[in-house]
Amino acid sequence: MPEESYLTTPLRKENISKLRVRNIVFLNGTVYTARDMAHIRIMDFLRENKQLPVDFEGTAVFHAGPVMEKNGGEWRIKVIGPTTSMRMEPFSETILGKLGAKAIIGKGGMGKGTQQALEKYCGVYLLSPPGCSVVQAKAVEKVLRVHWIDLGVPEAIWVLEVKMFGPLIVAMDSNGNNIFDEVKERALNKVKSLLG
Amino acid sequence: MKDMKTIDNRFLLNTAIEVMKKSCTEIASDAKELLLQASKKERSPAAKRLLEMMVKNAELASTEGKPVCQSPGYPVAYITLGDRVSINANFQKVLGEAIVIATNDGYLRPSMVDPITRVNSGDNSGIGVPDIEIEHVPDADYVDLVVSFKGCGAELANVTKVLTPFQVGENGLGVKKLVLETVANAGGIPCPPVAIGVGIGGQIHYAAKLSRRAIGLRKWTDKNVDPDVAEMENELLRLVNQLGIGPAGIGGDTTALAVKVEKVHTHTAICPVAINFHCWPARRAGVRIHSDKTVEQLF
Secondary structure, three states, X not given: OXXXXXXXXXXXXXXXXXXXXXOEEXXXXXXXXXXXXXXXXXXXXXXXXXXXXXXXXOOEEXXXXXXXXXXXXXXXXXXXXXXXXXXXXXXHHHHHHHOOOOEEEEEOOOOHHHHHHHHHHOOEEXXXXXXXXXXXXXXXXXXXEEEOXXXXXXXOEEEEEEEEEEEEEEEEOOOOOEHHHHHHHHHHHHHHHHHO | OOOOOEEEXXXXXXXXXXXXXXXXXXXXXXXXXXXXXHHHHXXXXXXXXXXXXXXXXXXXXXXXXOOOOOOOOEEEEEEEEEOOOEEEOOXXXXXXXXXXXXXXXXXXXXXXXXXXXXXXXXXXXXXXXOEEEEEEEOOOOEEEEEEEEEOHHHHOOOEEEEEOHHHHOHHHHHHHHHHHHHHHHHOOOOOOOEEEEEEEEEOHHHHHHHHHXXXXXXXXXXXXXXXXXXXXXXXXXXXXXXXXXXHHHOOOOOOEEEEEEEEEEEOOOOEEEEEEEEOOOOEEEEEEEEOOOOEEEOO
16 A cells, blocks of 8 residues: 555645655645635735735645535534646746745646646645545534635635545655656557557 | 426425435435446556545435535536426526525535626526526426536536548547547546546537536436447447546546437538536436426436
8 A cells, every 4th residue: 555644734845855646645734725716816915015814834725615604603614625726737836935835735636837846845736535525524623714705615715724634645746756647648648559 | 197287486496406405415326336336346556545435425425415525516407398297487597596595505615606707606696507408398298307516627628629521530530539638638637537428510519518418417327329329438438448547537447437429410511529527426416397296306
């Protein structure tokens, strides 16, 4: 079986550098959700030199939009799972470089820009099993805060306390390995051999 | 002869709410069965672990009454309208209301936005939501209502192309190649194991509509009534599962659970093709409302 590790936030370079594709990770600590609209607003804030509501240094950014319930003013999580990471490709240099996030959690993988940023700043891309929202919500212990709720429930930044969040699969590592690229290259060659 | 009763807004609303809640919390039994079979057959240990997690998640969602996936996808309602029924109901309005109620009850995440401003309506109401397709069936004394919430990561990998007669090639080779290349390029984005709908013919809007219908309305375990098309479906499924994309795109035997093809005639100059992915959570539920207002479960 692939090697399993347990990581606790804030994440440090030494936690990340030894991870390799196909390793399994379980995460403890805090994760921050962010999708398209949160990333776009982060870029706007940086351009306008405005203070971000979140310090991303050492964090795990989760490409996800949960289903939430509000009971007596308190948010409770119903289910959560990953969204397609490729949409956030234009922002990776900023998230991993300028803001210092150490892990991106999502599904479907990301592009060349992200791969370069993961190598340059020592980060990792973790695959969260798609469509497994009930299982994954069980690892969320608490909804700590929400920022930018005006963007709508899926697009807000949700700050979540997680315990044994996983299994997450290391799909892109800080050493230049990318599972999705390997699989895609093999598949395209296979198409040629099957149909010419 | 059944005792004919009028299907009104109130009856349709209550029926639609039940169908939608079932659709969100239980994946269709045909898809569940295919997923289970795949999890048993898969040879890659990592892929097998993912498939088993998917099976477990589908079971938990059903027993706990929670959404299978956090994303409700985009809703399409397929209505088959018999002409020996009495109807006094506004389908567009009532199905839109049912979606808002299911959202407020916590079954659907509010996800409908204006396509340009990206402003979220907050309750899944919106212009054109849900998309409704109505098919008329003569000499039938029932109305079928099937609701399909299809995920949108899957949507990001869709491809439409208008091929020339030369590009179609012998025995549809060009179409088959387009399907395989699309699957290879999509990788893990459409949340494999997927179902793939292929719409062929008409003009491009028609092919696109058929591609969505193929995987949103048909059972993934059914057999095409046209034997030639059925053979094409089997061949494509076999080929796709040799590409090694695997669950979530990490590699493995299980890339697709089903390939469904819908073919109609087209103009002599063209061959429109639409390739439409459905992620593994098949959120499809449907009922048959008989003319005496008895309700029969379809999925």
